[in-house]
Amino acid sequence: MLTVPLFRAYFLDNEIVKGRDMAGPVQSRRDQNKVEKRGRIIAAARALFTHKGFDATTTQEIADAAGVAAGTVFTYAKTKEDLLILVFHDEMLEVADDAYKAARKRPDLLDQVIVFFETMVAYHARDLPLARALMRQLGYVSGDDQRTLVRELMRSVYGKLALLVEDAKGRGEVAASSPLLASARSLFAIYYLHLGAMLNGYVDREQFDRDLRTELGLLMRGLA
Amino acid sequence: MLTVPLFRAYFLDNEIVKGRDMAGPVQSRRDQNKVEKRGRIIAAARALFTHKGFDATTTQEIADAAGVAAGTVFTYAKTKEDLLILVFHDEMLEVADDAYKAARKRPDLLDQVIVFFETMVAYHARDLPLARALMRQLGYVSGDDQRTLVRELMRSVYGKLALLVEDAKGRGEVAASSPLLASARSLFAIYYLHLGAMLNGYVDREQFDRDLRTELGLLMRGLA
DNA sequence: CATAATAATTGAGCGCACTCAATTTTTGTG
DNA sequence: CACAAAAATTGAGTGCGCTCAATTATTATG
Numbered sequence: 001m002l003t004v005p006l007f008r009a010y011f012l013d014n015e016i017v018k019g020r021d022m023a024g025p026v027q028s029r030r031d032q033n034k035v036e037k038r039g040r041i042i043a044a045a046r047a048l049f050t051h052k053g054f055d056a057t058t059t060q061e062i063a064d065a066a067g068v069a070a071g072t073v074f075t076y077a078k079t080k081e082d083l084l085i086l087v088f089h090d091e092m093l094e095v096a097d098d099a100y101k102a103a104r105k106r107p108d109l110l111d112q113v114i115v116f117f118e119t120m121v122a123y124h125a126r127d128l129p130l131a132r133a134l135m136r137q138l139g140y141v142s143g144d145d146q147r148t149l150v151r152e153l154m155r156s157v158y159g160k161l162a163l164l165v166e167d168a169k170g171r172g173e174v175a176a177s178s179p180l181l182a183s184a185r186s187l188f189a190i191y192y193l194h195l196g197a198m199l200n201g202y203v204d205r206e207q208f209d210r211d212l213r214t215e216l217g218l219l220m221r222g223l224a
Numbered sequence: 225m226l227t228v229p230l231f232r233a234y235f236l237d238n239e240i241v242k243g244r245d246m247a248g249p250v251q252s253r254r255d256q257n258k259v260e261k262r263g264r265i266i267a268a269a270r271a272l273f274t275h276k277g278f279d280a281t282t283t284q285e286i287a288d289a290a291g292v293a294a295g296t297v298f299t300y301a302k303t304k305e306d307l308l309i310l311v312f313h314d315e316m317l318e319v320a321d322d323a324y325k326a327a328r329k330r331p332d333l334l335d336q337v338i339v340f341f342e343t344m345v346a347y348h349a350r351d352l353p354l355a356r357a358l359m360r361q362l363g364y365v366s367g368d369d370q371r372t373l374v375r376e377l378m379r380s381v382y383g384k385l386a387l388l389v390e391d392a393k394g395r396g397e398v399a400a401s402s403p404l405l406a407s408a409r410s411l412f413a414i415y416y417l418h419l420g421a422m423l424n425g426y427v428d429r430e431q432f433d434r435d436l437r438t439e440l441g442l443l444m445r446g447l448a
Numbered sequence: 449c450a451t452a453a454t455a456a457t458t459g460a461g462c463g464c465a466c467t468c469a470a471t472t473t474t475t476g477t478g
Numbered sequence: 479c480a481c482a483a484a485a486a487t488t489g490a491g492t493g494c495g496c497t498c499a500a501t502t503a504t505t506a507t508g
Binding site for chain 4: 449450451452453454455456457458459460461462463464465466467468469470471472473474475476477478
Binding site: 141196 | 356359360363364365371375402403406407409410412413414416417418420424426435438439442443445
């Protein structure tokens, strides 16, 4: 089953190096092609979305730019909008990492959480219309693959917030009885609602910052 | 400007009674027609959405059922999805009213808030796919009219929650220093996040109930 | 290497949301 | 009532997301 034909070994040693020593079974040619095409589609979609905007970009354009047929795009994402998840998943994971690193430098939990969310907002603020489309899709995925990606993203964010809360417990800022995951989710819930309000133009950035601070502080009193 | 032609008075006294003694200037024939058509479109869309589902319903079907041309539908909602707001706005306002009435019967704030949200969930639970589509659209309105409707809805919900918090202050359950609107929004934020998780199948109804209770309780400690 | 089985890709075609120039309806005015 | 201006409605047309039968590429087997 895992036997590798000789010609494959040749290619592995000479042409295709990327990902050779990654975990798991050696990739078949099929999987290689899929990964490569997926990458091209993601790159093409990202470039077009950021340059022309989500609505103005057609799936045909994405297919052309990626060098695949129109139909192929839809084997990697069930809908045009699911492409948003595919395209920005990795980037958002990184942003969450950065946000966590920045947060850890602050002394107390409230500051930490605010820095955490402000880092994420700063990312979205670079392209508000796109962020709006992206956030919309985060709450309405079509395909199973994308659903998995969203799950992973949320796990990561909740996990990082939970770590911050846990450390705060160590410092005595938060009661030991406060459940970590629930606390993390409550914090995120507040951020999420206000981000939506901002992206939809119900409040401006300043109002957002103020509201966020106020309400996170309110919740923080409960955790203490 | 507000002069009413004689033939209008005739119609007002004989044919068209509904809304005659409502506030504001007497409706012109144009406005009457608009209101009437709007009503037919809303009724047609609601029937089709609930019977066939949102995706399976075409705007042409809605137009036919309402007795208008295809294009007319889009003068009342910019997109098919904005129709969701138009259709369910009034109903959701009523649900919020019912939720508030049910909540007031409970003794303490946590119970009240849980009853409040459970009433709203019960409404959504009647048709989960539709609720999912509706909730999605609440966070992504296209037209200005619908945006106004959403604003009104949120004002109503926040207002009712704020009333509950205010009463709780009177009973000494909540600190006088806790800002009403911010408290209301934080409570709603928690509900909103978990409702989304449930509608998207990340958690089942039981898990939803438990999470909601836990996290509302957490916040409640902060308000106290 | 030949051949069958399986998976991936293709792109023409379809259905539907939405547009907009033309038409009809309503209102304001003399 | 006649007529012009304004507003509302119409529905054929358009573009695009998405499908799926046909084709091509890859893998498994003797």
